Amino acid sequence: MSTYDKIAWLPLCGGLTGLGLVLSYIAMRRRGLGAGLRGAAWSLLPLAAYLTGAIEMFWKMGAAIGDFAKGFVFSAQVWSGIIVAGVAAVRFVVSGSVRRRRVKQGQGQQGVTAKPAAGSGREIAPKTPKTAQVATTPPAGAPVKARKGKSAAADDDDLGDIEDILRRHGIT
Numbered sequence: 001m002s003t004y005d006k007i008a009w010l011p012l013c014g015g016l017t018g019l020g021l022v023l024s025y026i027a028m029r030r031r032g033l034g035a036g037l038r039g040a041a042w043s044l045l046p047l048a049a050y051l052t053g054a055i056e057m058f059w060k061m062g063a064a065i066g067d068f069a070k071g072f073v074f075s076a077q078v079w080s081g082i083i084v085a086g087v088a089a090v091r092f093v094v095s096g097s098v099r100r101r102r103v104k105q106g107q108g109q110q111g112v113t114a115k116p117a118a119g120s121g122r123e124i125a126p127k128t129p130k131t132a133q134v135a136t137t138p139p140a141g142a143p144v145k146a147r148k149g150k151s152a153a154a155d156d157d158d159l160g161d162i163e164d165i166l167r168r169h170g171i172t
Contacts, residue, residue: 004059013050017043 028036
């Protein structure tokens with residue numbers, strides 16, 4: 001006969017449900033209907049667990065977790081496995097940072113293609129120098145010169161409206 005069978009579960013669950021319902025009634029009188037209904041819902045769970053057989057399942061789960069923890073704490077083999085798993089995790093983290101560093105070094109050199117990491121199956125395209133682009137807008141704070149001639153953009157009604165708004169605000 002196991003320890004589970006030695007416990008009188010019906011009186012225990014019935015007593016917890018009855019006590020919970022009494023406390024739920026008190027909570028309803030003091031804090032309102034919502035608190036009382038919530039308390040009643042929680043109070044009915046022990047009886048429901050007994051009637052569905054869930055208490056035995058919870059008992060077996062607790063016993064299994066306890067046995068696992070007991071074997072876990074006092075087993076040198078288990079601690080060796082934890083150490084090996086920790087070493088593997090550290091190596092995963094370090095390998096990721098080393099891989100990123102290698103890719104960045106390969107990109108920093110112009111015209112040199114970075115070697116792909118083992119098993120990645122991809123290469124990084126070489127960086128090409130960008131041609132200098134002529135700035136079309138003056139630097140901030142510089143005075144803006146007004147255009148003297150009409151361009152094709154000025155003939156467009158939409159752009160003409162925008163240019164009028166800009167002129168009104170002192171931007172030309």
